[in-house]
Amino acid sequence: MSKPQVLVARAVFPEAVARLSEHFEVETNDSDELWPKAELIRRLQGKVGVFTTGSERIDAELLDACPQLRICANMAVGFNNFDVDAMTARGVLGTNAPDVLTETTADFGFALLMATARRITESELFLRAGQWTKWSFDMFAGAEVHGSTLGILGMGRIGQGIARRGAHGFGMKVVYHNRSRLSPELEADCKARYVAKDELLRTADHLVLVLPYTPANHHSIGADELAQMKPTATLVNIARGGIVDDAALAQALKERRIAAAGLDVFEGEPRVHPDLLSVPNVVLTPHIASATIATRRAMADLAVDNLIAFLTTGQPRTPVNPQVLGRMRGQ
Ligand code: DGY
Secondary structure, eight states, X not given: OOOOEEEEOSOOOHHHHHHHHTTSEEEOOTTXXXXXXXXXXXXHTTEEEEEEOSOSOBOHHHHHHOTTXXXXXXXXXXXXXXXXXXXXXXXXXXXXXXXXXXXXXXXXXXXXXXXXXXXXXXXXXXXXXTOOOXXXXXXXXXXXXXXXXXXXXXXSHHHHHHHHIIIXXXXXXXXXXXXXXXXXXXXXXXXXXXXXXXXXXXXXSEEEEOOOOOGGGTTSBSHHHHHHSOTTOEEEEOSOTTSBOHHHHHHHHHTTSSSEEEESOOTTTTSOOHHHXXXXXXXXXXXOTTXXXXXXXXXXXXXXXXXXXXXXXXXXXXXXXXXXXXXHTTO
16 A cells, blocks of 8 residues: 655755655655745645645645645744644644754843844954954943843743743843733742733843744834833844834834844845844844754654654644644544
8 A cells, every 4th residue: 555645845854754754655855945835736736744844834725725635744833834724624734843942942042132232243243354453441342131131022931941041040130921921830930020011111121022923913023112122122033023023123223222133033034124134233143043953853853753643643742723633533
């Protein structure tokens, strides 16, 4: 009997493909091109599962054109590339890759905060350009990190990891805002105080964004919010492009209405708003917050586990729309 077919939509660790090949006939994307939608649809014909990375948009049009598809397994914790309602309506399961990247991503969030507050990129570029001729008392003087107020917008697992690093490692006062408040135990563990969004914006010396992208979160930080922040504040976005209005941020940075920003994600990435490229007080990285080899392997393994488990036993590890499973079991 021939094996079910799955598509791996982007290049990934060969070991992940090898594990899939034990169960499925696997088509891969060795060139790692981001296929246009029509090409993705063409390649998905006859496939029951697809391994996605967060860059591939799975929407109603694609699902209608690929009626055999039963599962889309994201190698990412975020799944804003999925139209979850369209998937659920068609009985297609989505899975993501939570937990395995939490600490690594929190490490990176903190690294970006430090680099931004202490002007690492700006000063390195200055040095590399041969402009460093003498020590000066205020050369690249940045903002204090230890003992300052760390604000976190979005207090899921990654936000909590950043809070712990700030509170326990750097003696920071931590304030946060989230859709729902943490339990008293978690608040104590993170040494974090729940505040309204306005207070968060007004009081944070360093504001880190870690909330998931949803249409409701679009431009959660725009000109009005930036205007409420301290002129000495830094803003760090490791969440998703679209949560910040990048044009408004570039303008605020240019006019020094906030001191600096550290950005790992961008609206319409991999394009970056040209004004962000021309302001000096911003640290820019290409969506690498979870990028260590060990973590990326763990993320790929979890996506593979989900494909194998769902297609062989019907029991995926981390479904995002478990209603589909209930319906399959007649619940
Ligand atoms: C995620 O997991 O959502 C990251 O943004 C992708 O590395």
